[in-house]
Amino acid sequence: MTSTHDMRQLFQAKAEAVSAVVRTVASPQEALAYTVELCHGKEACQLLIAGCGEALSPKARELCDLKPQKVIAAPGLPPAEGEALGRLCAARGIHLTDRPLREHLAGIDIGLTYADYGIADTGTLVIDSSSEQLRLATMISEIHVALLPLSRLRATAYDLEAELGALMGRAPNYTAFITGASRTADIERVLALGVHGPLELHILVWEDK
């Protein structure tokens, strides 16, 4: 049996190997602060929605004009954390949206979500994304920030069979394994991140027991 410590190290190594950022925080509150500062600190040029700097067709360009200011979406946070996040965002002039994300398909800066589980041997997050809001937050954001309490970490996917079975038993269900950012190597086998989904994945972990 691998110890919890080993498992956590393995998780971090595997996630970093696919260019995820893994940070240990003291508490969920610190994670919220991290997220807001991450958003605040994004370079001005990165404010452009990914791809909007390129030569696009007129119709695709229309989407680029829809974005007024920096936007964070954080569906599924516990109410108290949602309120705390709202205060932090307001202080930095960031818009924390509670609108349907279908109104933001041009893209948002950060999608902040909890992960239900982590899988150490592949550096994977498991997220019950049955809610469309939550799903979109993890897809149309430039940066996906995922919160993972370490008690939720397992060694391998096999160790999650019962939990996954329970999720699938509660149909309809839409469960995602997410490992690193969206990637492609379809042109000349050269790796490029952020083809459809997030360009970056940040995973914030803390000891919750």
Added chain:
Amino acid sequence: MQTAKSLKEYKRQLQEALDNGFLRGTLDKFAVAYPAGRAKAFQGIDVEALVAEIAAAKDAAIDCLDDLYHQFRDNAAARGIHVHLAADANAANRLVAEIARETGCRRIVKSKSMTAEETLLNHHLEAAGLEVTETDLGEWIIQLRHEGPSHMVMPAIHLSRHQVADLFGEVTGSPQDPDIERLVKVARRELRRKYVEADMGITGANFAIADTATLGLTTNEGNARLVTTLPRVHVALVGLEKLTPTLHDALRVNRALPRNATGQAITSYVTWITGPSPWEGTPAGERQMHVIFLDNGRRELARDPTFRQVLRCVRCGACANVCPVYRMVGGHQYGHIYIGAIGLIVTYFFHGRDNARNLVQNCINCGACKAVCAAGIDLPYLIKEIHARIQTEEGHPLPNRLLSLVLENRKLFHGLLRAARAAQKPVTGGTAYLRHLPMLFARQHDFRALPAIAARPFRDRWPALRPSVAHPRLRAALFAGCVQDFVYPEQLEAAVGLLAGAQVGLEFPDGQSCCGLPVQMMGENDAARRVAARNVQAVDPDGCDVILTLCASCASHLKNAYPRLLADDPALAGRARDFAARVMPFSQFAAEVLEIPAEAFQAGGPRATYHAPCHLCRGLGVRQAPKDLIARGGFDFVAASEEETCCGFGGTYSGKFPQVSSQILARKLADVEATGAEVLITECPGCVMQLRGGARHRGMGLRVLHLAEALAERLR
């Protein structure tokens, strides 16, 4: 997409691919990079055991495909999923179009699905007036170019960034920079708009889990998630073989699939969808989910005792990644829609004999695909079986019938070889090579010098060579094979010399003939069976401990194919198994049984490198013994890169596709040259013929020797 009407046309297209410098460069780099990436991804995992587990679980699922379908359907109904079964490609395409009509969908986004490629779904939907957009970057690129995929996992691997930039320039109406990062971002924006507009999303599925009616989808880009989220109708087109009883089965396959495909531990996204999730697009709207299972011959395949294993395939694409022929000609020439070894096979079942006929001949039988297959499918064997089946259905070509006739009759065969020796004099000019190729060979064969038939075959030399051993510790029957017997008898003589003093009772059973691999390679199963029967009768397994073979191809054929070929012959099946059990290649015998010591040889030999014959390293799993012997023989051994990659000989293959064979040979010799070795050692007379002929043709100063010859030279 390979559609040539004749072998001649196919060969012309192969030549075009061979002349495509970009394609060759790309595939070469990939072929070298892939094995290292794969090995790294599998570190710490018992790959063989995992593959065996996958194969067994898949076989069990194939046994009850119909039950799994019913189970999935019933569970799906309870979860609000509409399930359909399509008998063939047309039925599947019509179903999708009907669903689009009934639900009022006009714009479709798709994520990558080989099954939809199989049915040519896009053509059908476009003809029905629907707009279809592929969202996987590679698929989108080839869709815009109106091409088929050239690899199952990397569909646009044949294209350069410049070609993509030109294409995107046309699509956006503004010129594009050929910078990959930027091109990817352009696709991101252009395709995002398509998702927004789409009302139907079409996907395939990697897994269809029966006990929860869950679909599993693996992607790196995340496009399948948007395809299954933004549009209000989701249609999944799924091959019946993707049905699997439980989540555990899917997780198990998913341990191997991404590692084998791209050397990733897991893809960026694995999505598990159980029923239509709530739709939040419009207040009153509702999401619909349809799963269309495609039969298209799969249920019949499941009942075919020989071919059912093709349904194990998890579409990882690895069989193409390691294929020396794919590496030279690319996917558009190495598959109709499905690419690589598995493509050669399933084309016959899914897309018909006409599309399969040329393809199945273009396999060199190197076994590299079988060695990496995530599902343990015996791909080279099945390729030959399709070849044979097509010939049974269409009649056997004249050259095949002639060769079969000759090989089945040893006296006739050997008589012809002797006559050919007499007739070749004018073209050898007294050298060991044919100086001008007889008209029998086309000019294309000029890429290597071809050896002449020896003045006296080994069988005529044997009576004088036969050692007399009073108290043998072992009795070995020498199986010569025709190339060594008639072209390179000196290799056998060298072995006899090496065994002298080892107290081995050596026999050369006179009735033996060609092992029969050449006719098997030509898809002549009946002839192969009859030749096998002759040899099994000629060499009495009870009369010897070992059947010693210096030809790796013969050895692998005798050991692996004979029991199978004669399994249904009540008189010979048991004897064939005994026979096969005794077959041993020379290096293994010398290194592990006789344990010939280093003291037998002089030290300080020249720098030497090694080429591992396909049929020795993969066919028989003998990898270390030859190299140990080279070192014991006092050579300064240096390993060549890609030591186990095929030399391009493949017996009759190099006669049928000389242009491909010569290019594979060129790569091999370049790797050998890079070692700076003076001597290239191998353990198969076919490889010697190819490599020595190629080295001579290029004027390289390299000596190419059979292991036995090389060692005999170094004896004290």
